[in-house]
Each structure stands twice: as C-alpha cells, then as structure tokens.
Amino acid sequence: MAQDFTRTYAETRDASDTLAPYRGEFYLPTDGIYMDGNSLGLLSKRAEQTLLESLNDWKELGIDGWMSGRHPWFNLSEQLAALNAPLIGARAEEVMVTGSTTVNLHQLVASFFKPEGKRTKILADTLTFPSDIYALKSQLELRGLDPAEHLVQVSSPDGRYLKEEDIIAAMTDDIALIVLPTVLYRSGQILDMARLAKAAHERDILIGFDACHSVGAIPHAFHDWGVDFAYWCNYKHLNGGPGSVGGLFVHERHFGTTPGLAGWFGSRKDKQFDMDHTMTPADHAGAFQIGTPHVLSLAPQLGALEMFNEVGMDAIREKSLALTTYMTTLIDEVLAPYGFVIGSPRSETQRGAHLSLEHPEAARICKALKQHRVIPDFRAPNIIRLAPVALYNTFTDVYDVVMTLQTIMENKEYEAFENVREVVA
Ligand SMILES: Cc1ncc(COP(=O)(O)O)c(C=O)c1O
Ligand SMILES: Nc1ccccc1C(=O)C[C@H](N)C(=O)O
Numbered sequence: 001m002a003q004d005f006t007r008t009y010a011e012t013r014d015a016s017d018t019l020a021p022y023r024g025e026f027y028l029p030t031d032g033i034y035m036d037g038n039s040l041g042l043l044s045k046r047a048e049q050t051l052l053e054s055l056n057d058w059k060e061l062g063i064d065g066w067m068s069g070r071h072p073w074f075n076l077s078e079q080l081a082a083l084n085a086p087l088i089g090a091r092a093e094e095v096m097v098t099g100s101t102t103v104n105l106h107q108l109v110a111s112f113f114k115p116e117g118k119r120t121k122i123l124a125d126t127l128t129f130p131s132d133i134y135a136l137k138s139q140l141e142l143r144g145l146d147p148a149e150h151l152v153q154v155s156s157p158d159g160r161y162l163k164e165e166d167i168i169a170a171m172t173d174d175i176a177l178i179v180l181p182t183v184l185y186r187s188g189q190i191l192d193m194a195r196l197a198k199a200a201h202e203r204d205i206l207i208g209f210d211a212c213h214s215v216g217a218i219p220h221a222f223h224d225w226g227v228d229f230a231y232w233c234n235y236k237h238l239n240g241g242p243g244s245v246g247g248l249f250v251h252e253r254h255f256g257t258t259p260g261l262a263g264w265f266g267s268r269k270d271k272q273f274d275m276d277h278t279m280t281p282a283d284h285a286g287a288f289q290i291g292t293p294h295v296l297s298l299a300p301q302l303g304a305l306e307m308f309n310e311v312g313m314d315a316i317r318e319k320s321l322a323l324t325t326y327m328t329t330l331i332d333e334v335l336a337p338y339g340f341v342i343g344s345p346r347s348e349t350q351r352g353a354h355l356s357l358e359h360p361e362a363a364r365i366c367k368a369l370k371q372h373r374v375i376p377d378f379r380a381p382n383i384i385r386l387a388p389v390a391l392y393n394t395f396t397d398v399y400d401v402v403m404t405l406q407t408i409m410e411n412k413e414y415e416a417f418e419n420v421r422e423v424v425a
Contacts, residue, residue: 025044084247
C-alpha cells in the first residue's frame with residue numbers, strides 16, 4: 001500500500017505488524033500514548049511476574065533464596081548476562097549484569113585506564129551524557145591528573161552530531177583510553193563503533209562505549225568489532241524497571257585484568273565463601289562485580305529480557321526503523337508550517353530508536369503534549385524526544401502523536417504553559 005497521510009494507512013501498517021502481539025504484554029497508559037521508552041521502558045507482565053516470584057522466594061525462603069527457589073539469587077547476574085549477551089553481540093562470559101551505568105563506567109576506567117609515559121589522556125566528546133563526564137573527570141583526579149589537561153572532548157560541528165573522522169583525528173599518541181556513546185542521547189545518532197574500534201586499536205588505544213541508548217534498540221557486535229569494554233542501563237529500551245541493575249561487557253582478550261574496584265562478588269563463585277583475604281577473581285567479566293547484587297532490581301529483567309531473545313534484535317530494529325521513518329515522513333508533511341527541526345539522522349544506518357524534534361517552544365509544547373496524555377520527554381534547551389518503541393508502540397500511536405502536535409501548534413495550546421523545563425522530563 002502506498003504511503004498516505006490517513007489514520008487508515010497507519011492502521012493497515014499495524015495490521016501487518018508481526019510484533020503487534022507483544023503490545024498486549026505491557027502495561028500501557030489506559031488514557032494516552034507513551035513515547036518515552038528511551039528514558040524509562042514500561043512494565044511488562046513477564047517482568048512483573050519474575051519480580052513477584054523473587055519477592056515470594058524471599059518471603060518463603062529467606063537466606064535460602066540465594067541457592068534455591070524459582071530464580072536462585074547467587075547466579076542471577078550470570079543468568080541475566082547470558083540473556084543480555086545476544087543483544088550486544090557478545091559471548092555470555094564477556095557480559096555481567098551488575099552495578100549501574102555510572103558505577104560500571106567507574107569500574108571499567110579504574111580497570112583499563114593505565115596512564116603511562118606520554119599516554120595519559122582520556123578521549124571523550126562534548127555531546128555525551130553528563131554523568132559520564134563527571135565520572136571520567138573524577139577518575140583522572142583520583143590519579144592526580146588534571147581533567148583540564150587530561151580529558152580531551154571532541155566537539156560537534158553543529159551541536160547535534162559527531163563526525164567519526166574528527167574523533168579519529170583526535171586519537172593522538174597521548175591518548176590512553178577512549179570512552180564514547182554508541183548512540184547520542186539527544187540526537188539519537190549512532191556512531192560507527194566498528195570503525196572507531198579499528199582506528200583506536202591501530203593507534204594502540206583502548207576503547208569503551210556507553211550503550212545506554214542502543215542496548216535493546218539496535219543490534220551490536222561488540223565481540224567481533226573488538227570493542228574493549230562497554231556499559232549500559234537496563235531500564236530504558238530493555239524495560240528492566242526504574243533503577244534496574246546495569247550491564248557491562250569486557251572483551252575476552254582482557255579476561256584476567258585485575259578489577260580496579262575489587263569486591264567479593266567479583267570472586268570465582270566456588271572461592272567466594274572461602275572468605276580468604278586474598279581475592280581469586282572470576283576468570284570472565286564476572287570479575288568486575290563488586291558487592292551483593294540488587295536482587296529485586298535484577299528480577300524483572302528475567303521476564304523483560306526473555307522477550308528480546310524471543311523476538312531477536314533484527315526484528316526489533318526493523319520495526320523500530322519503520323516507526324521512526326514513518327514518524328519522520330509525517331512530521332515533514334504535517335508539521336512543516338510550525339518551525340520544527342528534526343534533529344536526528346535521516347539516514348537509517350545512523351539513526352537510533354528515538355527522534356529528536358527541536359523547537360524554540362519545546363518545553364511548553366511538551367507540557368501541552370502531556371495534557372493530551374502523550375508522554376514524550378524534554379531535554380533543554382529545545383528538544384522533544386519521541387521514542388516509538390518496537391515492542392509496544394504502533395503506527396497508529398505515531399500517527400496520533402503527530403496529529404496531536406499539529407492540534408497543539410495550530411491552536412497555540414502551548415501558550416497556556418511556561419516555556420521552562422520540569423524537573424525530570
Ligand atoms: C547515555 C547515558 N549515560 C549514563 C547515564 C547514567 O545512568 P545511571 O544514572 O543509571 O548511572 C544515562 C542515563 O541516566 C545515559 O542515558
Ligand atoms: N536515569 C534517569 C533517572 C531519572 C530520570 C531520567 C533518567 C534517565 O535515564 C534519563 C536518560 N538517561 C536520558 O537520556 O536523558
């Protein structure tokens with residue numbers, strides 16, 4: 001069917017969507033449209049079930065829940081690592097579900113940043129998420145290195161995108177480590193990780209990626225690309241729940257590296273309860289765990305990740321691109337008179353799973369959207385992020401959101417609100 005701009009067209013696309021049955025697995029808002037799965041994914045019935053099962057194990061088993069019950073807690077992180085691994089293109093032993101994004105970055109930099117001789121600097125970029133920069137600066141300071149000199153941030157020519165050639169040009173012989181996002185949190189640009197990893201290694205530099213905005217959104221091949229490490233959260237596209245435990249990847253060539261931040265849960269599991277004061281680290285990515293896993297923030301991931309493994313990242317990516325491409329076409333057609341700029345890549349190979357819509361009145365347009373029960377998020381100073389999620393959004397959702405935006409703009413409904421951000425979104 002040729003694309004047209006009717007709601008019937010959107011309904012026809014939904015009717016032939018093979019992922020459509022998954023929508024029924026989620027708790028969706030009953031009175032509106034959720035478009036913020038890039039910030040906090042929704043609860044699914046399966047995630048709820050595995051959380052309740054773990055809660056019940058605690059209720060019934062107490063301490064014995066570590067080794068028995070529905071999902072024994074002692075191996076839960078390893079079990080989830082095996083479910084995360086296919087999503088990022090890694091071997092199960094290269095992955096651990098542990099910590100949080102920022103804590104895992106601290107752990108990985110503490111373990112892999114080895115300033116020596118002339119190589120004393122870390123390379124990052126100016127568009128990355130602030131927490132990463134705070135962590136990198138504090139890691140430098142812990143080593144007595146001044147971030148003003150030792151943190152190099154590649155800048156963006158336009159404030160939206162980074163150019164791989166600029167990043168490669170900044171890979172000079174004083175750089176020891178590179179930390180970059182896989183997908184930029186504002187524009188949704190995908191960086192060419194394979195190319196960057198190759199360029200870094202040709203120059204003897206280690207490279208790690210923040211995969212918060214790509215895990216569960218696009219396929220990865222971290223192992224084959226030779227990426228040294230990566231870290232991510234499981235609460236956005238992976239729907240693990242607010243504050244859900246994060247993930248990390250360490251390429252197998254680095255197995256045996258001493259963890260910078262050691263703790264007893266990084267031990268070989270058969271040795272951990274020997275209670276020896278000399279640690280025997282696990283001989284895989286498990287070595288980078290620190291303390292006791294946050295079991296109740298792991299448990300929902302069992303149900304949530306099962307769906308991703310069932311469907312596979314290729315099918316998720318295919319639908320996600322179909323949704324964002326459809327949204328782009330509608331925005332171009334319907335919102336053209338109102339001064340919006342799409343601040344996300346037009347090219348599908350460079351586009352992550354959300355669209356960034358820029359407008360000088362963005363803060364109050366977001367508030368008007370929320371009044372219509374459409375949930376986007378806002379990033380200062382002028383970005384509305386919209387994420388039509390493959391597992392639970394529809395083409396009709398996309399259509400309705402764009403039409404709601406048209407109504408808001410046409411009737412200047414946003415003028416009823418102040419153009420200032422709210423606390424979170
Ligand atoms: C790209 C990116 N990096 C880091 C973080 C920080 O994650 P956390 O607060 O879970 O450590 C986030 C989200 O909050 C993020 O989107
Ligand atoms: N962790 C959070 C806690 C509270 C509110 C938002 C977040 C986010 O994750 C924001 C997201 N990282 C972003 O790309 O803006």
